[in-house]
Amino acid sequence: xxxxxxxxxxxxxxxxxxxxxxxxxxxxxxxxxxxxxxxxxxxxxxxxxxxxxxxxxxxxxxxxxxxxxxxxxxxxxxxxxxxxxxxxxxxxxxxxxxxxxxxxxxxxxxxxxxxxxxxxxxxxxxxxxxxxxxxxxxxxxxxxxxxxxxxxxxxxxxxxxxxxxxxxxxxxxxxxxxxxxxxxxxxxxxxxxxxxxxxxxxxxxxxxxxxxxxxxxxxxxxxxxxxxxxxxxxxxxxxxxxxxxxxxxxxxxxxxxxxxxxxxxxxxxxxxxxxxxxxxxxxxxxxxxxxxxxxxxxxxxxxxxxxxxxxxxxxxxxxxxxxxxxxxxxxxxxxxxxxxxxxxxxxxxxxxxxxxxxxxxxxxxxxxxxxxxxxxxxxxxxxxxxxxx
Numbered sequence: 001x002x003x004x005x006x007x008x009x010x011x012x013x014x015x016x017x018x019x020x021x022x023x024x025x026x027x028x029x030x031x032x033x034x035x036x037x038x039x040x041x042x043x044x045x046x047x048x049x050x051x052x053x054x055x056x057x058x059x060x061x062x063x064x065x066x067x068x069x070x071x072x073x074x075x076x077x078x079x080x081x082x083x084x085x086x087x088x089x090x091x092x093x094x095x096x097x098x099x100x101x102x103x104x105x106x107x108x109x110x111x112x113x114x115x116x117x118x119x120x121x122x123x124x125x126x127x128x129x130x131x132x133x134x135x136x137x138x139x140x141x142x143x144x145x146x147x148x149x150x151x152x153x154x155x156x157x158x159x160x161x162x163x164x165x166x167x168x169x170x171x172x173x174x175x176x177x178x179x180x181x182x183x184x185x186x187x188x189x190x191x192x193x194x195x196x197x198x199x200x201x202x203x204x205x206x207x208x209x210x211x212x213x214x215x216x217x218x219x220x221x222x223x224x225x226x227x228x229x230x231x232x233x234x235x236x237x238x239x240x241x242x243x244x245x246x247x248x249x250x251x252x253x254x255x256x257x258x259x260x261x262x263x264x265x266x267x268x269x270x271x272x273x274x275x276x277x278x279x280x281x282x283x284x285x286x287x288x289x290x291x292x293x294x295x296x297x298x299x300x301x302x303x304x305x306x307x308x309x310x311x312x313x314x315x316x317x318x319x320x321x322x323x324x325x326x327x328x329x330x331x332x333x334x335x336x337x338x339x340x341x342x343x344x345x346x347x348x349x350x351x352x353x354x355x356x357x358x359x360x361x362x363x364x365x366x367x368x369x370x371x372x373x374x375x376x377x378x379x380x381x382x383x384x385x386x387x388x389x
Contacts, residue, residue: 009386010079012072014291016309017300022064023312027319027360029058030161031353034323037123037157041345049266056265056273062164063227063277065316067284069168070231072387077179078239079385091382092176096169098379099313103367104165107317108141111159115321120328123157130157144169151218158320163222165317171225175232187233194226195278221274230281234289243289250289257286307365314364314372322360326352 032054035042043051081087115121116130133153140148141156147163149156178186198220237243250257261283268276291297299305308315330351380386 009388010076011388012288012292014294014297014300015068015072015288016312017297017305018064018068018288018291018309019312020305020308020315022061022068023315023319024061024357025057026061026161026316027323027356028353029054029056029061030320031323031356033058034158034320035327035352037126038324038327039124040327052270053266056276058161059277060261060265060280063224063280064284065164066168066224066227066277067231067281068288070171070228071235071285071288072231073172073175074179074182074232075235075239076385076387077176078182078235081179082239084384087176087179088382088384089176091384092172094382095379096172098375098382100165100169102375103314103317103372104144104162105142106371107321108138108159108162110321111156112138112141115158121158121321121324126154126157129154141166147219147222148215150222151215158324161316161320167223167225168228170223171228175228182232182236184233184236187229187236190229191226191233194229198223224277227277227281230285231288234285238289246286247289247293250286250292251294254287254290254294257283257290261287308361311361311364311368314367315360318363318367319356319360322363323352323356326355326359330355 032042032044032051036044044055045051077087077092112130112134116127121127137149137153137156140146141159141162144166146156146159146166150160150163201216201220234243238247261280264276264279268279272279291300
């Protein structure tokens with residue numbers, strides 16, 4: 001526990017680096033998706049190993065965020081319950097609102113009202129359909145059920161990835177109320193129940209093949225609550241000192257777990273894609289524990305990674321729009337030179353990826369220091385258990 005508690009605060013070493021890496025692989029996955037939406041040469045949708053790998057990176061990064069979020073928030077709730085014999089539900093929701101809502105709502109309004117007015121944010125397929133049921137779609141986004149837009153309508157250009165934020169907010173409506181019943185049996189029952197119900201519903205829909213049920217299949221595919229429960233289960237076991245052996249496995253075989261995760265993304269059959277998140281979640285727990293307790297990963301606590309971890313939420317929110325900016329605003333002279341020289345396409349793509357990462361970090365940093373921190377300074381007032389350095 002000495003690795004987790006410092007100066008009477010809960011602090012998990014290496015988590016900031018993990019946050020950034022997860023956001024980074026989502027961005028890498030979405031570059032090809034954005035290129036496809038802008039009618040730029042891309043490999044998205046091809047049957048090549050590289051294309052399939054890049055396509056799977058995005059969902060993998062989101063799955064990791066789900067596991068990590070469940071782990072961190074559950075641990076803090078358990079610490080609060082231990083210290084005060086109760087959980088202040090009101091303060092929990094206020095903390096979530098102050099951290100999540102400001103830039104989520106800001107970017108949602110941008111995606112609905114600002115970006116559509118700028119020509120180079122035009123998506124050849126999605127933009128013409130944006131005005132259809134606009135009020136309903138906006139209401140769904142502002143009510144934190146953006147996944148329902150994906151289920152009933154077409155995605156909002158450059159804001160479809162916000163579905164994952166909605167899933168987390170939906171999950172945490174109930175989660176603090178359930179902490180009073182935390183036990184091994186509770187976690188196992190919750191995981192098995194959710195997976196069983198989802199599997200039964202998907203099986204039923206697949207047998208009937210009715211378009212009217214398609215929305216339900218979409219919502220179920222998005223609502224990966226079991227990932228957050230697995231993360232919360234790990235937090236429960238860690239808080240109760242019942243993870244010593246698994247922590248040792250995480251530290252000792254960390255490189256193996258990371259390699260296994262990437263191997264699954266490359267070699268797992270397409271038919272198992274719908275259950276990949278269940279296979280990955282326990283592996284992500286091992287990686288998280290490995291980073292927290294390893295004494296060899298001092299680089300993960302470098303101030304650069306602390307900074308990148310702090311801005312990772314903004315990095316995730318803005319990255320799709322930033323990729324569009326990079327692709328559209330890259331000078332024509334650079335595109336022309338790259339296209340007419342050896343390795344032209346490779347150079348262009350390296351620039352797309354590199355500049356997208358750099359500019360997203362820059363914009364995420366501006367957002368964090370000049371917008372988000374205005375709300376975060378109030379967040380600490382509602383924290384019973386302090387976290388971070």
